[in-house]
Amino acid sequence: MRTLYFTSPHPLPAFAESCLRLTPKVSLFDRHLYLEIDGTAKLAGGEMELLAQAHEQAEIFLEDFLFTLTDRPEWAQALAWAGQALLAPGESLPLLKRLNTKTLLLLGDPQTLEAERPEREKLIGFLHKVGIHSLGQFLELPAASVSRRFGKLGQTLHDWAAGSRPLCLPAFIPRDPIRGRIEADDLCTLEGLLFRLRQVLVQVENRLQGRQMAAKSIALLFNFEAHSPVVKTLQLTEGTQDAQALLRVLKDFLQAFHWESPLTRLELEVRDLISYQPGQLSLLDDSESKYHDLAQYVARLRARFGEDAAGFAQWQSSHLAERSFSLVWPPPPASHFPSAPLPPRPVFLFSPPKPFQPSPQWRLSFSENLHVEWWEPGGKREYFIAQRGGESLWVYRDCQKEAWFTHGSF
Amino acid sequence: MALVSRNSYAFSPLTAKGGLIHVPSPANGSTYTAFQTSLRRASAPGAYLIWIAQGGLLYAESLQKQSAVPVDRLLIVQARESAEVWRVGLEALQTGLFGSVFLRADQACAPAHLRKLQLAAEKMRCEVFLLTPAALPHWLLKETLHPTPNYAHPLLHQPAPPAGLRRELPETHAESVPV
Numbered sequence: 001m002r003t004l005y006f007t008s009p010h011p012l013p014a015f016a017e018s019c020l021r022l023t024p025k026v027s028l029f030d031r032h033l034y035l036e037i038d039g040t041a042k043l044a045g046g047e048m049e050l051l052a053q054a055h056e057q058a059e060i061f062l063e064d065f066l067f068t069l070t071d072r073p074e075w076a077q078a079l080a081w082a083g084q085a086l087l088a089p090g091e092s093l094p095l096l097k098r099l100n101t102k103t104l105l106l107l108g109d110p111q112t113l114e115a116e117r118p119e120r121e122k123l124i125g126f127l128h129k130v131g132i133h134s135l136g137q138f139l140e141l142p143a144a145s146v147s148r149r150f151g152k153l154g155q156t157l158h159d160w161a162a163g164s165r166p167l168c169l170p171a172f173i174p175r176d177p178i179r180g181r182i183e184a185d186d187l188c189t190l191e192g193l194l195f196r197l198r199q200v201l202v203q204v205e206n207r208l209q210g211r212q213m214a215a216k217s218i219a220l221l222f223n224f225e226a227h228s229p230v231v232k233t234l235q236l237t238e239g240t241q242d243a244q245a246l247l248r249v250l251k252d253f254l255q256a257f258h259w260e261s262p263l264t265r266l267e268l269e270v271r272d273l274i275s276y277q278p279g280q281l282s283l284l285d286d287s288e289s290k291y292h293d294l295a296q297y298v299a300r301l302r303a304r305f306g307e308d309a310a311g312f313a314q315w316q317s318s319h320l321a322e323r324s325f326s327l328v329w330p331p332p333p334a335s336h337f338p339s340a341p342l343p344p345r346p347v348f349l350f351s352p353p354k355p356f357q358p359s360p361q362w363r364l365s366f367s368e369n370l371h372v373e374w375w376e377p378g379g380k381r382e383y384f385i386a387q388r389g390g391e392s393l394w395v396y397r398d399c400q401k402e403a404w405f406t407h408g409s410f
Numbered sequence: 411m412a413l414v415s416r417n418s419y420a421f422s423p424l425t426a427k428g429g430l431i432h433v434p435s436p437a438n439g440s441t442y443t444a445f446q447t448s449l450r451r452a453s454a455p456g457a458y459l460i461w462i463a464q465g466g467l468l469y470a471e472s473l474q475k476q477s478a479v480p481v482d483r484l485l486i487v488q489a490r491e492s493a494e495v496w497r498v499g500l501e502a503l504q505t506g507l508f509g510s511v512f513l514r515a516d517q518a519c520a521p522a523h524l525r526k527l528q529l530a531a532e533k534m535r536c537e538v539f540l541l542t543p544a545a546l547p548h549w550l551l552k553e554t555l556h557p558t559p560n561y562a563h564p565l566l567h568q569p570a571p572p573a574g575l576r577r578e579l580p581e582t583h584a585e586s587v588p589v
Contacts, residue, residue, distance in 0.1 A: 313481050325469075351467055
């Protein structure tokens with residue numbers, strides 16, 4: 001049972017989560033992480049390739065760490081503290097035999113090591129008294145006599161050292177929300193913030209890959225020096241794991257967001273997670289990848305200009321022109337607009353409507369009367385088509401405000 | 411009256427290699443005319459189109475009913491100012507996702523930016539229609555399309571509404587409003 005073991009003084013859950021993309025058999029106990037790689041080493045291109053990937057991920061999440069690749073999980077801690085990183089199949093036991101009997105403190109089930117420590121220390125002292133100083137000497141003792149001489153714990157440790165006792169470790173299941181934090185006290189430019197944000201997003205990408213999930217919305221908590229914190233939620237057009245894509249969207253979002261007080265800390269949390277299902281790409285038909293790229297581009301535009309300022313038109317039930325459609329993603333089907341006849345209406349709507357000054361130069365012809373909803377300010381609108389030379393405008397008179405506005409152009 | 415049909419998105423050899431096409435249009439009006447004129451020249455059947463304008467949005471329902479614009483393939487973007495229209499236009503071109511790009515801006519951009527647009531349009535083999543009243547340097551343009559009266563809004567040529575619906579405009583409405 002080839003095992004890759006990591007230990008670090010830093011918290012390991014985020015790293016453990018990212019390791020789920022290398023193997024589903026991940027176990028985590030406090031500062032000790034075990035990856036069983038028998039089943040997935042070939043898939044990754046061999047043990048060394050998988051180790052390289054795990055090492056690369058460890059560098060993303062951890063500042064310092066120890067690791068070892070060994071034959072059995074119960075030997076991993078002992079061999080790691082002995083400074084042995086890479087052990088080919090079959091090399092672990094001979095090396096273990098050369099270690100001091102004090103190593104027995106680290107052999108076995110990581111869940112019971114701490115509880116058994118006092119008893120183990122006593123046993124190690126006894127072994128020294130009887131002249132057993134190395135694990136090799138301990139293992140040379142006949143298994144049948146170990147129980148008589150050293151009791152039940154002696155027998156258990158002998159089994160662990162010999163690798164004859166099966167060890168079943170519980171699987172790690174990620175439950176914590178995916179969060180990141182950037183200390184921004186010393187940052188004075190957006191570029192600096194984006195640089196740090198990139199590092200956090202790479203961690204987010206790895207964690208999402210571990211969970212086989214994609215981010216659908218991200219909440220950003222801005223902590224300011226002189227203001228109360230501000231929470232902004234960024235909706236993505238489609239779920240993504242890609243750190244670069246997220247960074248591009250966040251860049252557009254942050255460029256459009258202005259704050260007066262210095263930013264002290266930015267916290268990020270992935271709110272909505274959806275199952276990540278990569279499509280089957282075709283060599284000849286690039287429509288799917290184009291659609292995916294378009295989704296990312298629309299997400300960036302919506303982050304920059306607002307969700308109601310970019311997208312594909314979708315019909316909404318309203319008699320008011322400005323509310324009869326909204327801009328959405330994904331594109332709705334083509335034939336979704338009602339086919340009821342409309343009075344002449346323009347193809348371009350000014351948002352907000354511009355002031356209009358009627359004069360004899362403009363030829364006005366009545367078009368329609370519309371009432372705004374009763375709960376909205378404003379009242380009846382009398383619409384006219386104003387024509388002058390080649391220009392045609394859709395104008396209205398707000399009966400409540402007694403003012404004229406240009407609402408659109410033909 | 412010349413309505414644009416879906417068949418009119420036929421391949422046009424004049425714009426096959428992409429480039430900038432200026433469609434002079436008044437700042438306040440004739441969007442339909444200019445847009446229809448542009449659409450007649452758009453030569454990318456099935457491709458996504460992008461419309462970027464400042465100060466407003468295309469009225470999709472009206473578009474869907476009055477012309478053959480494929481609303482489900484038309485990405486609509488409302489920018490806050492002219493500079494953003496030009497900037498997003500260049501960005502949209504560089505993505506290579508769109509068969510035609512329509513930019514409606516009240517003010518011209520810097521010639522250097524227009525040059526970038528021109529190069530990107532030629533590189534991506536994409537037609538960029540510039541619907542702007544501003545004068546643009548002609549040496550960067552592939553062509554200038556002048557909207558013709560034939561493409562005027564079809565509903566403006568409809569017969570007058572029935573007598574019951576017709577309403578006379580009060581004289582006061584036609585007078586100038588004192589400022």
